[in-house]
Amino acid sequence: MLILLAFIIVFHITSAALLFISTIDNAWWVGDNFYTDVWRMCSTNTSTCMAITDQFREYQSVQAVQATMILSTIFCCVAFLVFILQLFRLKQGERFVLTSIIQLLSCLCVMIAASIYTDRHEELHKSHEYSFEVSEGHYGYSFVLAWIAFAFTLISGVMYLVLRKRK
Numbered sequence: 295m296l297i298l299l300a301f302i303i304v305f306h307i308t309s310a311a312l313l314f315i316s317t318i319d320n321a322w323w324v325g326d327n328f329y330t331d332v333w334r335m336c337s338t339n340t341s342t343c344m345a346i347t348d349q350f351r352e353y354q355s356v357q358a359v360q361a362t363m364i365l366s367t368i369f370c371c372v373a374f375l376v377f378i379l380q381l382f383r384l385k386q387g388e389r390f391v392l393t394s395i396i397q398l399l400s401c402l403c404v405m406i407a408a409s410i411y412t413d414r415h416e417e418l419h420k421s422h423e424y425s426f427e428v429s430e431g432h433y434g435y436s437f438v439l440a441w442i443a444f445a446f447t448l449i450s451g452v453m454y455l456v457l458r459k460r461k
Contacts, residue, residue: 321434
């Protein structure tokens with residue numbers, strides 16, 4: 295049981311780390327001379343960065359991605375704290391239902407964020423407000439990490455739902 299518990303804790307911490315990296319790092323959409331995410335866009339040629347603000351036509355979509363990624367990260371961290379509390383407070387044989395619900399909310403938020411970005415990426419990157427051409431790019435590793443974090447939080451949420459506290 296102790297090995298299973300250690301695995302679940304490591305799995306949850308890995309999920310949180312993936313969420314932090316994918317939310318913060320600037321590599322959702324990359325090209326030969328630029329990289330961009332939901333916060334700013336940077337040119338590798340001139341080493342300049344420009345914040346994504348309300349001057350962009352698709353700013354509401356970017357804000358939705360920002361908000362849901364932040365919520366996902368917060369839910370994942372709260373789920374871990376609730377798990378630790380429930381670990382010592384639950385009676386034997388009870389399930390970690392509250393932890394599972396919070397972790398599945400985290401899963402839902404990261405899925406919404408990545409789905410919005412997937413759906414709106416063409417409109418986002420064909421905007422004339424960019425100071426350089428970003429339409430000829432591809433998804434970066436932060437975007438991929440967001441989808442991996444989705445899978446990890448989903449698996450983690452289901453594990454908590456199935457997990458019973460045993461001796």
